[in-house]
Amino acid sequence: MAKKSKTAITPTREQDYPAWYQEVIKASDMAENSPVRGCMVIKPWGYAIWENIMHQMDAMFKQTGVKNAYFPLFIPLSYLEKEAEHVEGFAKECAVVTHHKLESDGEGGLKPAGKLTEPLIVRPTSETIIGESMARWTTSYRDLPILLNQWANVVRWEMRTRMFLRTSEFLWQEGHTAHATESEAKERTMLMLDIYTKFVEDYLAMPVIRGRKTVSERFPGADDTTCIEAMMQDKRALQAGTSHFLGQNFAKGSDIKFQNEEGTETFAWTTSWGVSTRMIGGMIMVHSDDDGLVLPPKIAPAHVVILPIFKKGEDRRTIMESAHGLKDALEEKQFHGRKIIVEIDDRDIGGTRGWDWVKKGIPVRIELGPRDIEQNSVFMARRDNPSNQKQSMDREEFIDQITDILDNIQDTLFNRAVTRRKENTFEIDDKKKFYKLYQKSKGFNNGAFIMSHWCGSEKCEEKIKKDLSVTIRCIPFDSPTEEGRCICCDNPSSRRVLFAKAY
Amino acid sequence: MAKKSKTAITPTREQDYPAWYQEVIKASDMAENSPVRGCMVIKPWGYAIWENIMHQMDAMFKQTGVKNAYFPLFIPLSYLEKEAEHVEGFAKECAVVTHHKLESDGEGGLKPAGKLTEPLIVRPTSETIIGESMARWTTSYRDLPILLNQWANVVRWEMRTRMFLRTSEFLWQEGHTAHATESEAKERTMLMLDIYTKFVEDYLAMPVIRGRKTVSERFPGADDTTCIEAMMQDKRALQAGTSHFLGQNFAKGSDIKFQNEEGTETFAWTTSWGVSTRMIGGMIMVHSDDDGLVLPPKIAPAHVVILPIFKKGEDRRTIMESAHGLKDALEEKQFHGRKIIVEIDDRDIGGTRGWDWVKKGIPVRIELGPRDIEQNSVFMARRDNPSNQKQSMDREEFIDQITDILDNIQDTLFNRAVTRRKENTFEIDDKKKFYKLYQKSKGFNNGAFIMSHWCGSEKCEEKIKKDLSVTIRCIPFDSPTEEGRCICCDNPSSRRVLFAKAY
């Protein structure tokens, strides 16, 4: 691997954070924009990350009794009309299917034919159709709880898109549960937020702040929207998951009723909760550096790459045999429920080979040349260290310690993110200071997480949003009761809330 | 479980096979028709089967180096126009997206708005868009092979639908590979057919006949279409999977070129292969009986159900504790890479409880009452036996033998299907006999698998199809060379082929 004074990714984070982000994705071969506007192709290296996310979260969901199901891609227009009834000037960006056939247009092209009586909408969520099903499936308290989840693609037409963060089609899971009692539904809301917290912190190594949304930021129809918020390297917030307590609102809209133990007909209490491929965008923005992607080992598609070094005239076969021996020894080991996965890259392409793997964010790189084999050692580099920092290790010792090394990388990434967030989180009680901080923020230094007092009025919330593009990300669960004055209007307040610019 | 003289499913297979099929699905709670025409809701019991199928096949694919990726749901109209260029009177049933917005229609309803410049098609396959990507990704022989797979939903507008067998939206996997040499692509074609064979026979317990399609039944653009064909209980054939060798045709259409080791630019050799949720329809039709679904243990969502028997005045808690103890002991065991999964059903609903599980096809049912606990025994029923056949077993012995019992059920189902196929497969050399057999076939006795000689002419193939709705399912790989005369035209033939009515 040749020494490089400049970074592998241009521009750097400081120079142009959004361009850096796109470049990290391109250089790591995770995904690319597709010929279809606003949609992306998720390439194997990116999709394997989503597979690992699905695999782990799915196991966590199932442990709590959730079952997966699959609902149709299309939603009849009339389902959305019911929803739109109460909305003045309703307009929704979504993909509308109006025809069920293509025919020759007589000029060498094709035209839509077979007009549908009722247009179909490509699901922006499956909420309405799941609600309709739950209503049919629920008669008695014995039918409850219903604990459903769906992994699927959804479409929301977007004008400006960014890979993983905002695309017209994206992959996600949506959970929907119905319960006989309010308390059970509230418990489920928190249980799913706990799972999201655990997964995002333990697997994606992203520390999050847990809390509830203000009334104006709540999911429409929710009595309570809880969320987890993470800080990106540019100090903006990204919502990594939400869990909603919907009270009886959704059940009333969808007619989910049941006879309770006393024989009285009553509406169910429901929840919904979801995360999407957006999480991958967050993971990129939290950990990656100016040399490219940095992957938490627990969700990396592969853990180790072996780069055999062929010197002129030396025996290629001996080196490849040694590489495969090392791979086999490592792959006998487990790392948090997955087999350790090792790649061997024997391409003869010079120094770019090592850099390719740096840019792909693989946790551990091993160079293996004739001298290493002679000395029974390996030359190891960790992705959480600077790219030129490498160390020689005894081969057996490396095999012995691989899971510890990976755990250590995982911890380092998490701790770095915690430290970064601490260094960029402030309590501010002075309105001018608050305004000044956000007014001068831009690019890589896009503000901070500010804990300030808020009186609870939507007017103040709205004013700050309008003035600074800063929103209340959440009312953190762990923010203590204390006397204070609203950062906006100076009225009394009993609690600080979390302000930030957001993705 | 009350004794029943009539069957749990009405009508029976003999009475009305198609109606029986729908009723088995309904009674097992696998799936239901959705409010969206031609689309179904796959309920947890059905979706868990698909999850088990995906999980196992995916592991088999990955062992051969295949990587998963994700391509957009939408295909630009122009991509299909390229394909249609050479097709006279091209017409395709597919879902066409023409608008990207819904707006109020001023009369309390919604209407499509924001017309797209170019309509988008909901993917009937991702073939064209994967081809376009492969072309961009391939420059040198070093970029090959590319071994891609995608698990996704696809849409083909269907006028007459049947759950799992033919739905407008269905779930599937499509694999696409590109190779530097013809022989490598041919090997891959057969490798994937081998995997399909192994999976369908070992996991779904469906014996299949392997062979190649005739020219007229080939996938458009394929040089060779290989397939596996299974016999349903009504003696019709169902194609359970196909693997295509596409030669250089697809590469030429999609412009997948590369520089070979000699520096010459040449087209790649490609393959494609797929299976879908249709396989579940096949599995239902091969194994289920007049009491409902019968599940091969290797893909059953759960292996064992425990039905605690509460007698009046007896201790419910003691029985439930014993049931949970049994569940825990069983769940410590593995069955072909999965944990054994045990359900406990303690609903007080009388005899219908046991029948519910018969209809769901769970491999093993255990009744556990006060006397069983006293005697340290269990009362066991296997789904491959008649519903009223039960046996008392020592509890420890049952725990010890559970994996053997499940293996034995799996084998029994497979062997029964093999026997049934043998009993309904004939060699026929007499045209009148051939015609008579199919002319009088209908309902549950819908013909047979007939091995007859065929001269190789499309005219004969077409005539039999027109006269009898019987097609050549495949030219079996293991059909030996022998002298004979075409069943249709009496011209010389060197090989028998497989005729059948098909789904």
Ligand SMILES: [Zn+2]
């Ligand atoms: Zn205020």
Ligand SMILES: [Zn+2]
């Ligand atoms: Zn003939």
